Amino acid sequence: MNRRLYVPLMTLVLLFFTFPIIFMAMVSLKGQADISTGDIFPNVLYWRNYPDAFGSIALDRYLLNSAIVASFGALLTLVIAVPATHAIVRYRIGRNWLPAFILGTYVAPPIVALFPLFFLLRNLGLVNTHLGMILVYGVMNLPVAFWLLSSFVRRLPVELEEAARVDGVGYFRTLRSIVIPLLMPGIASTGIICLILAYNEFLFASFLARSQDTQTVPIGLSLFQGDRQLRFGQMAVASLAAMVPVYVLAVFFQRWLVRGLTTGIGK
Amino acid sequence: MPQTLKRRAPGRFRPSGRVIARLTTTPLIVGLGVFAIYPFIYLLGLAFTESNLIEPFQKWVGTENFQDALGDPRFVGSLGRSVLLAFLSTATAMVLGVAVALLLDKAVKARDLIRTLILLPLLTPPVTAAIMWQLLLMPQGGWLNGFLMDLSLISEPVSFLGTPTTAFLSVLLVDVWQWSPFVALMSFAALQTLPSEVYEAAKLEVRSSWTVFRWITLPMLFPALIGIAVLKLVIGFKLFDLVFVLTAGGPGQATTISSFYIYRIGIQQFDIGLAAAMTLLFAIVVGLATVPFTVAHDKAEDRLS
Amino acid sequence: MADVHLKNVKKNYGVVEVIHGIDLEVKDHEFVVFVGPSGCGKSTLLRMIAGLETTNSGSIHIGDRDVTDMAPVDRNVSMVFQSYALYPHMTVEDNMGFGLKANGVDPAEVKRLVDEAAQSLQLEAFMKRKPAALSGGQRQRVAIGRAIVRDPEVFLFDEPLSNLDAELRVHMRIEIARLHKRLKSTMIYVTHDQVEAMTLADKIVVLQGGRIEQVGTPLDLFDDPDNRFVAGFIGSPKMNFLPAIVAGIAADGVTVTLPSMNDTPVRTAVPGDHVETGQTVTLGVRPEHFTFRKGTGSPITVDCDVTEQMGEISYIYANTGDGAQIIVEQRHDRSTKDGDRVQTFIPPDKTFLFDAEGRRIR
Numbered sequence: 045m046n047r048r049l050y051v052p053l054m055t056l057v058l059l060f061f062t063f064p065i066i067f068m069a070m071v072s073l074k075g076q077a078d079i080s081t082g083d084i085f086p087n088v089l090y091w092r093n094y095p096d097a098f099g100s101i102a103l104d105r106y107l108l109n110s111a112i113v114a115s116f117g118a119l120l121t122l123v124i125a126v127p128a129t130h131a132i133v134r135y136r137i138g139r140n141w142l143p144a145f146i147l148g149t150y151v152a153p154p155i156v157a158l159f160p161l162f163f164l165l166r167n168l169g170l171v172n173t174h175l176g177m178i179l180v181y182g183v184m185n186l187p188v189a190f191w192l193l194s195s196f197v198r199r200l201p202v203e204l205e206e207a208a209r210v211d212g213v214g215y216f217r218t219l220r221s222i223v224i225p226l227l228m229p230g231i232a233s234t235g236i237i238c239l240i241l242a243y244n245e246f247l248f249a250s251f252l253a254r255s256q257d258t259q260t261v262p263i264g265l266s267l268f269q270g271d272r273q274l275r276f277g278q279m280a281v282a283s284l285a286a287m288v289p290v291y292v293l294a295v296f297f298q299r300w301l302v303r304g305l306t307t308g309i310g311k
Numbered sequence: 312m313p314q315t316l317k318r319r320a321p322g323r324f325r326p327s328g329r330v331i332a333r334l335t336t337t338p339l340i341v342g343l344g345v346f347a348i349y350p351f352i353y354l355l356g357l358a359f360t361e362s363n364l365i366e367p368f369q370k371w372v373g374t375e376n377f378q379d380a381l382g383d384p385r386f387v388g389s390l391g392r393s394v395l396l397a398f399l400s401t402a403t404a405m406v407l408g409v410a411v412a413l414l415l416d417k418a419v420k421a422r423d424l425i426r427t428l429i430l431l432p433l434l435t436p437p438v439t440a441a442i443m444w445q446l447l448l449m450p451q452g453g454w455l456n457g458f459l460m461d462l463s464l465i466s467e468p469v470s471f472l473g474t475p476t477t478a479f480l481s482v483l484l485v486d487v488w489q490w491s492p493f494v495a496l497m498s499f500a501a502l503q504t505l506p507s508e509v510y511e512a513a514k515l516e517v518r519s520s521w522t523v524f525r526w527i528t529l530p531m532l533f534p535a536l537i538g539i540a541v542l543k544l545v546i547g548f549k550l551f552d553l554v555f556v557l558t559a560g561g562p563g564q565a566t567t568i569s570s571f572y573i574y575r576i577g578i579q580q581f582d583i584g585l586a587a588a589m590t591l592l593f594a595i596v597v598g599l600a601t602v603p604f605t606v607a608h609d610k611a612e613d614r615l616s
Numbered sequence: 617m618a619d620v621h622l623k624n625v626k627k628n629y630g631v632v633e634v635i636h637g638i639d640l641e642v643k644d645h646e647f648v649v650f651v652g653p654s655g656c657g658k659s660t661l662l663r664m665i666a667g668l669e670t671t672n673s674g675s676i677h678i679g680d681r682d683v684t685d686m687a688p689v690d691r692n693v694s695m696v697f698q699s700y701a702l703y704p705h706m707t708v709e710d711n712m713g714f715g716l717k718a719n720g721v722d723p724a725e726v727k728r729l730v731d732e733a734a735q736s737l738q739l740e741a742f743m744k745r746k747p748a749a750l751s752g753g754q755r756q757r758v759a760i761g762r763a764i765v766r767d768p769e770v771f772l773f774d775e776p777l778s779n780l781d782a783e784l785r786v787h788m789r790i791e792i793a794r795l796h797k798r799l800k801s802t803m804i805y806v807t808h809d810q811v812e813a814m815t816l817a818d819k820i821v822v823l824q825g826g827r828i829e830q831v832g833t834p835l836d837l838f839d840d841p842d843n844r845f846v847a848g849f850i851g852s853p854k855m856n857f858l859p860a861i862v863a864g865i866a867a868d869g870v871t872v873t874l875p876s877m878n879d880t881p882v883r884t885a886v887p888g889d890h891v892e893t894g895q896t897v898t899l900g901v902r903p904e905h906f907t908f909r910k911g912t913g914s915p916i917t918v919d920c921d922v923t924e925q926m927g928e929i930s931y932i933y934a935n936t937g938d939g940a941q942i943i944v945e946q947r948h949d950r951s952t953k954d955g956d957r958v959q960t961f962i963p964p965d966k967t968f969l970f971d972a973e974g975r976r977i978r
Contacts, residue, residue: 050417057411058425061432061492064443067454071446082457128339131332138336146339149347151601153548155570156594157346159583160353163367164345183342190339215331244436246552247570251578262438266556276446283439290434298427301434305493306500508701511668514688515695516715516766526718530705 065287072280079276090277097281102256106264107285109253112174113260114243117181121238124182125189126231130223132190133197134205143194150187154247157184162251172254180252181242188241189234195307196230197223233304236297240290261286351594357587364581376588385564386589389572390596392479396568397547397600400486405540407487408494409532413524415499426496433492441556444485448472475565478558482566485553490546494539501535502528534611541604548597569593618679618769618802619644620665625674627660627826634660635826637674642770642804642819647796650806651813651849652823658806659774661823665804666695666772678769694763695772698779700755702747702762708734709743712762726765733761736798753784760795773805777812789815810850814838822846844898844974853903853931855968856942860899862891869964870977872899874916876938882914884967890977891969897977900968903931903945906960913961918942920956932958 071079075090097103131137138145161180162171170176200223208218224231246262253259265286268279294301358376361369380386411429418425432440447454450468459465471477505528513527551570554560560567560575573593577586620642627635635657642648650658663669665676667688675684683691702711712733713726721729734740737757747755756776763771773792777785793816796803807813813820814834822829822837822845830842834850841847847855860872863881865888873879882899891897907913918934921941932944932952944960952958969977 047417050414054414054418054425057414058428061488062428064440064447064488065431065435068443068446080452082452082454084454124338124342127335131335135329135332137329137333142336142340146343149343151545151597152347152594153570153597155551155573156354156590157350158574159357159577159587159590160350161346162364163353164349183346186339186342186346209328215328240434244434244438246436246438246555247574250555262436262552265436265438265442266552268442276452279442280446283442286436286439290436291431294427294430294434298423298430301430302426302496302500306497506699506701506704508697508699509703511666511688512695512697512701512762513703514668515666515691515693516689517718518687518689519718522718526714527703531703533705 068280068283071276072284074277076277093277093281097278097285100275100278101264101267101282103261103264103282103285105256106259106261107289109174109258110243110260110262111289113177113181113249113258114239116174116178117242118185118235118239120178120182121185121189122231122235125186125193125234126224126227127219129190129193130197130219130227133194134202143190146187146190150191154184158247158251161248165252171252172258174258177249177252177258177260180248181238181245184245184248185238185241189238192234192237192304192307193227193230196227196234200226229300229303230307232297233300233307236293236301237304240293243290351591354587354591357584358591360584362583362587364577364583367583372584376584377592379585380589380592385567386569386572386592388564389567389569390593392564392566393548393550393568393570393593394596394600396479396483396486396550397544400483400490400547401540401543403483403487404491404494404543405536407491408539409498409536411491411495412498412502415495416502429492429495431492432489433496435489437489437552438556440485440489441553444481444488445472445557448481472558473562475562478562478565482554482557485557486547486550489553490543493546494543497539497542498532498536501532501539504535505531534608537604537608537611541601541608544601544604545597548600569596619646620770620802620804621675621677622661622665623675623677625661625664625676626672627657627664627669628672633826635664638826638828640821640828640831642802644802645800647803647805647816647818648821649813649817649819650804650821650823651808651810652829653849654808656823657826658808658823660826662695662772662774662804662806665691665770666693667691668695691770692768693770693772694766694768695774696756696759696763696776698775700747700759700779702755702758704747707744707746708739708750708758708761711747711758712765715762715766729765729767730761733764736764737761752780753788756780756788757791760792764795764799769802771799771801771803773803775806775808777807778809785812792816810852814850820850822849841968842976844900844970844976847900847968847970847976851902853943853945855900855902857970858899858901858936858940858942859938860897860969862888862893862895862897865891865893870969872897872969874899874936876936876940877916877918880914880916882916882962882967883964884969885964886967886969886977891971896972898970898974900970901942901962901966903943905963905966906944906946907963908946908949908960910961913963913966915959915961917957917959918944920952920954920958922954923952925950934958 067084070085072093073089073091074086075088078087078090081087132142165171165176170179204222205218208222244262249260249263253263265282268275268282357367359371359373361372415425448471450456450470455471456468469477471481509527513523517523550568554566554568554571558566560571569589570593573586573589576589577583622638622640624637624639625635626633626637638661650661652658660669664671667683667686671684675682677683678691678693703714706714709730712730716726716729717723734743737760739757739761742750742754747758750758777788780788789812805816817834819831820834820837821831824845830837830846837846837850841850844857848857858874859876860874860882862870863873864871869883869885870888870891871881871883873881920932921935922933924931928947930946930950930952932946934942934944936942946952971977
């Protein structure tokens, strides 16, 4: 590729990917009249959208619910997936069928699990509870976590574990003192990715979270759809509030995120 | 891409280790059983009975639900739209993503910053992405209409989300906006694994960078790209929230994809039996659409080794 | 066919200069080997000639063309890489023919050239295979074949044998020597292995820290090193270096004493024009130059620490007083045991003296 084309092309690409975000940030600062002009930048800064948005929907509550279900969901995913992935990779538990099964479950669209899980959780009294959603998110991301973690596990030199065995170190002690510390970058990457996936999830949340006590940010945002004429500014504010946690993670953990996402590439 | 799991793990452990190892996989297997096996069995039960959200399994109805599903032109249409959207967005995101990856490969300055910026659409909650693009696409105050009018390409505002064709293309556009960064980062990582000396050898032999891309880069990248495309295709069939917020399936049925239609049947018409039958049919379509590509992926991987 | 001229060639990465103004002439048909420890700049220099690294100042000429700022493809050079760098998705045939085809050579002509090269390298049986299905030696031959078919003016080799096992390395070394004899083209070859350098080169360029230490034929470098670095680098086992003090200057040479060996005097044939009595110098003696016959040189006594029996010869590893080790080669005598005290002789005409800066005293 021609070097001279690089700068304009890259600028175009970055603009395409960031412009909608920038535009929304600008809308969040516009009054209603300003919005209908379609200009990029606000003519008058209209800060009122911020307190108004938090006033008109329970954004803080949604954020709290999201934080609870996403972080505990991700934690549950890791607690299940880390020892299991290690065992499957190292001991070849389930030969070829188990890994194929785990990854195969990822192919099914989530709508498949929606109604059956609803009935199951209802029978357990877990509909509209944080616990119910944590369980769903914890399990939902298992195939992703397995896929990400298994390439990290495969890259650990097996000799370290063998040395521990020879020294008579027990199974869980080896896992805790050798495997997990060395796997930490992979666990962190996986954890962040599962966290974001759970945070962004909409379908299950829309069905399982029936009241403000459990509704997450995406559900809260979708409620703005009710009256769409008047509140674009507030909608933009709420959307920004929803994105900020994820973007903060992205900025701080960019390397881990990218490493996690791309870990399956190249062997 | 999913790694081949046939490889033998190096080293052997004592049998007692194997027993514990097997035990530690139990929660994973049980969890996925509940999430993936149980729903299929349950769906079968629902699909052959009359069921609603309050009370499932009211009475056996045989294949009636399946007949209703296949007799519903809206559902059959939604299947076609799901398939079309998944493939179109995969193809578009692949082309755009690979192009961005090649561009990223040329980046010398601010690589981390550029990568972070490219990552943002991928991390954006789909609901939020839908809202963002709604703001850009709306007839009054939407930036795109103003921009096109300034360029005199249109004379009066277009309701992009209110016109069937443009609404469908809008869903496609936003999905591509969200997922081409994923393709770009994965392809970029794949590019980095290609041996640099092979490129240098090519540099000594060939002048045109297009020739190098066409005959060296692309063939070497091919297995990885197929893997990425399969993954994107699978993800494409999971699409739901974007449609829910951006167009609510409309106008008319223009953007009603199967998962959205099934959701509506279940939640608005309370006909869970019918929804279950539709879900099973949809799952079969997804399987038929993706399996050939996973096979192609395995073949492509074999070709290089 | 062409000669290669480097004039005051420099390379830097940011503020770090890695090649410090190198002047070099490689004659037409010559086999030149760049040798030196890792990080000495030998590969960088080769890659600059190939055009894979930019040259920050100075000039590179191939034949009468100034190629300093030319793209690699325009320089008419071929390169054989350490990792072979074969195109993994192409058959052997396509690997060798790709460059020609991509540059618009008639397919029939490509086929003829590829077949010819394949025949000379005994690759005919593998033409339809992919690199992954070949052994290391076969891959290396394909890489060489790919270089040959383009009929370049200059062949460049970047440590081509270092991924092969010892036996194959010797075999391929001979094959490359044969190739040079047959093609009579200019070849520049990078290695860190001084045995490869000695056996292949018409001319060796010893590099260290981005500078040329010495240029010469293999035997020049062995017999007549310019400095302590070259003396130590060429020859195996390494030359012994012993701290010494000039004790006397006579017509037939300088006599030094060895402080680490109770001031044992050692006569050398080094002329005394450039030293003075009492000067600190380094005495260099190659392990194979020690003798065991009285009257052949200055006697020294060493305590044998470890002996290595190699069959025909054995090496005596002995400690000197200051803890350094010297190696003495012994032929036709296996009697020395660990712990023995051995008397050996240093012939005056086989000694080297180096000054405090490591320069050879002649």
